[in-house]
Amino acid sequence: MDDFKSVYCKGCWQQMRVPIFIRSPLSFPFRMMGIKTSRMHPNLCTICESMFTKVKKNKQIDIQATVMFADLRGYTALSEHADPAGIARLLNKFYDECAPAIWKRDGIINKMIGDAVLAIFNFPVEQHDHVHQAVMAALEIQRKFSDMQSEFSDISGMNAPVKVGIGIHTGTASIGELGTNYKDFTIIGSVVNKASRIQGVAQNGEILITDDAYHCIKVDYPQLEPRAYNLKGIDQPVIAFAVPL
Ligand SMILES: [Zn+2]
Incomplete structure (x- = not known):
């Protein structure tokens, strides 16, 4: 590893x-x-x-990036029923399994937001195929979760299956140091927002990618069916594609 x-x-x-x-x-x-x-x-x-x-001689810079959100599903329901130690173990396990899949492909984990991982590809290590790398990482995460299903259920102390929903989008994002005492950087912009929203509508165990992301990897998956989603805070319907596992 x-x-x-x-x-x-x-x-x-x-x-x-x-x-x-x-x-x-x-x-x-x-x-x-x-x-x-x-x-x-x-x-x-x-x-x-x-x-x-x-x-880069700037407080904030614009970059081309692929943003991936991977969200542990059922976490809210779990946190109401399972014991806190079990929840912490589950979150740690989730992070431990997601992180190497992302790191191996030169993506970074910018943040853990509650029960979701925010990963960025193409910064600071540049990759000409950053969308492809993000999709490969997402596939590995979903495979791991399906292979280790019973292990995850045991850790959580619940019988319910533990699943992950993943959303990927690509475009121009802004990276900068926000605040004066802030040491690390934050990524902002509509790319992040859209990646998060598309993750929100991905079903359990699914990888949903936007049409911008699909455009970059179409050669790998030439015949995916488009789906239209109305997403909160985004005026036009968003076209997305589910990547086959
Ligand atoms: Zn360095």
């Missing part, structure tokens, strides 16, 4: 051609300076978290 881990920061290398060592004995002087591995991705460093906007 650890074979994707790099000895130097991939973000700093790609953006600045500076080798910042985060593993191996070479990382020692960097650690002495307080530079550590980012919690968003084990191949990035804390410079990437706090300095990217400085390196």
Whole structure:
């Protein structure tokens, strides 16, 4: 599982051609300076978290990104019935299973929002096929959940199946450091909003992607059926496609 881990920061290398060592004995002087591995991705460093906007000479920058929301379903109902320790174990397990699927494909986990993971692809490590990478990560997460169903149900202490709903969208988003004391960065913009909303209408165990995302991977799935959704806060119906598992 650890074979994707790099000895130097991939973000700093790609953006600045500076080798910042985060593993191996070479990382020692960097650690002495307080530079550590980012919690968003084990191949990035804390410079990437706090300095990217400085390196880019801006508080906020626009990037092309693919945003993925993966949401643990039934969590609200579970939290009313299962014991808190079981819920915490379930959330940890969810995170542990989602994270490597995302990290292996150079995506970062920007945040855990309650029971959902917000992942970003194409920043800070750029990828020409970031939509494809996001879809591959989503497929791996769904496969893991179907393979480990009984394990997840046992952890939660409930008999009900534990499922994940995933939404993916791609476009121009804004990344920046919001607030003065904020160390890491936040992604904002309609891309994030739409990815979140499309995740909201994905069924349990489903991967829903917007037409913008589908356009980028159509060659892999030429014949998916379009579906129209009316989403809260978005005027026009949104066309989306379910990726076959
Ligand atoms: Zn870095």
